[in-house]
Amino acid sequence: MNFNAFRRNSLKTRVTLFTLLIFLISIWSLAFYASRMLHEDMTQVLGEQQSATLKLVAKATTHDLTERLEALEMVAAGFDPALLANPAALQQNLDRRPVFRELFNGGVFVTGPDGVAIASEPASRRGVGFSDRDYVADPLRLVKPTIGQPVLGRVLGAPVIGMGAPIRNAQGRVIGVMAGVTNLAVPNFLANLVSNRYGKGGGYVLMVPRSRLVVAATDKTLVMQPLPEPGVSPLIDSHVLGDSRTVVGANAQGVEVLSSMLPIPVADWALVVSMPADEAFAPIRTMQLRLLLATFFVTLLAGGLTWWMLKRQLAPMLAASDALAAINEARQAWQPLPVARKDEIGNLIRGFNRLQAELGQREALLQQVLDTSSVAIFLVDVRGRITQANHRMAEMFAYSVQSLLELDYVALVDPLERDAVRQQKGELLRGSIPTLNLDRMYWRSDQSKFWGHLTATRFVDADGQDRGILGVIVDITERKHSEEIVRQLAYYDPLTNLANRLLLRDRITQAMLASQRSGRHGALMFLDLDNFKSLNDSYGHGAGDLLLREVAARLRSCVRGVDAVARFGGDEFVVLLMDLSQDRAQAQEQATRLAQKIRALLAEPYRLHLLSDASRAAQDITHHCSASIGVALFLGLTFSEEEGIKRADIAMYRAKAAGRNAVRFYSEQPQLAVVSA
Numbered sequence: 001m002n003f004n005a006f007r008r009n010s011l012k013t014r015v016t017l018f019t020l021l022i023f024l025i026s027i028w029s030l031a032f033y034a035s036r037m038l039h040e041d042m043t044q045v046l047g048e049q050q051s052a053t054l055k056l057v058a059k060a061t062t063h064d065l066t067e068r069l070e071a072l073e074m075v076a077a078g079f080d081p082a083l084l085a086n087p088a089a090l091q092q093n094l095d096r097r098p099v100f101r102e103l104f105n106g107g108v109f110v111t112g113p114d115g116v117a118i119a120s121e122p123a124s125r126r127g128v129g130f131s132d133r134d135y136v137a138d139p140l141r142l143v144k145p146t147i148g149q150p151v152l153g154r155v156l157g158a159p160v161i162g163m164g165a166p167i168r169n170a171q172g173r174v175i176g177v178m179a180g181v182t183n184l185a186v187p188n189f190l191a192n193l194v195s196n197r198y199g200k201g202g203g204y205v206l207m208v209p210r211s212r213l214v215v216a217a218t219d220k221t222l223v224m225q226p227l228p229e230p231g232v233s234p235l236i237d238s239h240v241l242g243d244s245r246t247v248v249g250a251n252a253q254g255v256e257v258l259s260s261m262l263p264i265p266v267a268d269w270a271l272v273v274s275m276p277a278d279e280a281f282a283p284i285r286t287m288q289l290r291l292l293l294a295t296f297f298v299t300l301l302a303g304g305l306t307w308w309m310l311k312r313q314l315a316p317m318l319a320a321s322d323a324l325a326a327i328n329e330a331r332q333a334w335q336p337l338p339v340a341r342k343d344e345i346g347n348l349i350r351g352f353n354r355l356q357a358e359l360g361q362r363e364a365l366l367q368q369v370l371d372t373s374s375v376a377i378f379l380v381d382v383r384g385r386i387t388q389a390n391h392r393m394a395e396m397f398a399y400s401v402q403s404l405l406e407l408d409y410v411a412l413v414d415p416l417e418r419d420a421v422r423q424q425k426g427e428l429l430r431g432s433i434p435t436l437n438l439d440r441m442y443w444r445s446d447q448s449k450f451w452g453h454l455t456a457t458r459f460v461d462a463d464g465q466d467r468g469i470l471g472v473i474v475d476i477t478e479r480k481h482s483e484e485i486v487r488q489l490a491y492y493d494p495l496t497n498l499a500n501r502l503l504l505r506d507r508i509t510q511a512m513l514a515s516q517r518s519g520r521h522g523a524l525m526f527l528d529l530d531n532f533k534s535l536n537d538s539y540g541h542g543a544g545d546l547l548l549r550e551v552a553a554r555l556r557s558c559v560r561g562v563d564a565v566a567r568f569g570g571d572e573f574v575v576l577l578m579d580l581s582q583d584r585a586q587a588q589e590q591a592t593r594l595a596q597k598i599r600a601l602l603a604e605p606y607r608l609h610l611l612s613d614a615s616r617a618a619q620d621i622t623h624h625c626s627a628s629i630g631v632a633l634f635l636g637l638t639f640s641e642e643e644g645i646k647r648a649d650i651a652m653y654r655a656k657a658a659g660r661n662a663v664r665f666y667s668e669q670p671q672l673a674v675v676s677a
Helices: 011-025 027-078 081-085 087-095 099-103 134-142 189-193 234-240 282-313 315-330 344-371 391-397 415-430 477-491 501-518 532-539 541-558 584-603 641-657
Strands: 108-111 117-121 159-168 174-183 203-208 213-217 247-250 256-264 269-276 376-380 386-389 435-443 449-460 466-475 522-530 564-569 572-577 606-610 619-623 626-634 663-665
Touching: 027 099, 027 159, 027 174, 027 189, 027 256, 027 269, 027 282, 081 087, 081 159, 081 174, 087 108, 087 117, 134 159, 134 174, 189 203, 189 213, 234 247, 234 256, 234 269, 376 391, 391 466, 415 435, 415 449, 415 466, 449 477, 501 522, 501 564, 501 572, 501 641, 522 541, 522 584, 522 641, 532 541, 541 564, 541 572, 541 584, 541 606, 541 619, 572 584, 584 626, 584 663, 626 641, 641 663
Parallel strands: 626 663
Antiparallel strands: 108 117, 108 174, 159 174, 203 213, 203 269, 247 256, 256 269, 376 386, 376 466, 435 449, 449 466, 522 572, 522 626, 564 572, 606 619
């Protein structure tokens, strides 16, 4: 036998002895567990009993509703359609059906296809229109029997429930409605079904989830009363949303109840039964109280004894914990913990000291690597706060490292992208996306902006717990600037900054696709400046360039935001009109108005300031210029973008042939495309 294993300073020995002592006083845990299990079991039993009772009442309610609806359908199916044209005979036929008086205490009536009552029992409804009631409108419109929503009766002046079944002619077309009404203000079949109390203080509520209205209830004061607004009672909200579980929650009066719900599909209603929680759980609470009292004194003894023993035996560990807390709160440099005893706790503290020293060396090395990195590296916690950042990130955002810590990462992003950042953070933390790679606009502390490429991934520690998001940012402002220059040169005219031919063709294709989806016309305007060559010949190409820039500015001021303007080449321009009328004549009229507006604006005088050069002095000149405009309408992809430009070009030459400064539309018959200059 190894007596060393039982030496006095052995932690194993002490734990063994203490376990025996703690076991004797741990009976309170068993008592608590038994009490909890008893509560859960009894709750389940009560719920099952309550659900069984609810099913019986719901079944009876469904049966009575179905019986009345089928009676209406049967009578509606047996009606002679000719009776609808003979109100007197129809009234007699209705009077000979006494069964309705038993089924519908509010009376029955028959309407024509317009929803107006032709015959009624009692007769007070004849001539009254009911086309706005759902139990009349739905059979007429949807051709199906309908149980309506509770409303205030137009004739009775009391809350009623209406049911309606369609009346068809020989061809199956709906020619009227057979309707029955239940008066909720007097004794009725619904009130009878829910009149009994459930237990001493519980009862039933028959409600319409869609309109949040009570149809019938054990408490008569609730009939035709609205349920609380959404958010006031989570219990009622869950029943309205179709949660049929038996749950405990507060009712509309704020009383905690045990409540169950079952839907009544035939009417799109719901039946709820509830019992006050105090009444339902009274026996359970009595048993729980006795059980807790029986273990109370044992608990006191166990707690006091365990506290005294653990405090005595674990004093060195507690001292080490206090020392660690003091170092952490004061943010001091790590100091080795004192080793007071030569037992397992002492060995544990010595091992902890060695481990902490190694971790400190590794953290220092890691921080050195991070601080010398040429990219920004940071860690964001699950709240979105920056918890770690290197020096490069501080330089990139013009903050100190300390200022970055606990700063919300979203505050560093352009305001227009912040909602997207929050969504992407959630997707990363949920694991919906493994890694995020994108270009984003960031703001420095001085409100200046720069482009950065972000690479981010979910950061999980060794225990599998989310630590947040690890991100790396590379400044790509110069690359973005270069890309923008390349894009500008590729797609825009350098003189006028308008779209060039390449971009124009793409926009025409997109416009034709949009036209095909929407069914709305578009138009291409081809403009050629009249007498442009004379300006170049008289004053040089510099004057021509000034004129082209001014023409581009005037064209931009004429068009809408959805339209586009492009320089096609030389003194030729193209205007792309989108989202015109679906009617071709109206679309042509819209394009005509804009073309005339452009023609008039381009015909106004141009004041050009010519700079001096080696051959002439600086001067201001006034130049008059007009434009010949050709217009070609398009709808969808009836022809290619190349063909569209060609048609507009042909129409433009017709405008020139007509004497210039004119507008012409493309047409296979030129005489039909004239628009006055």
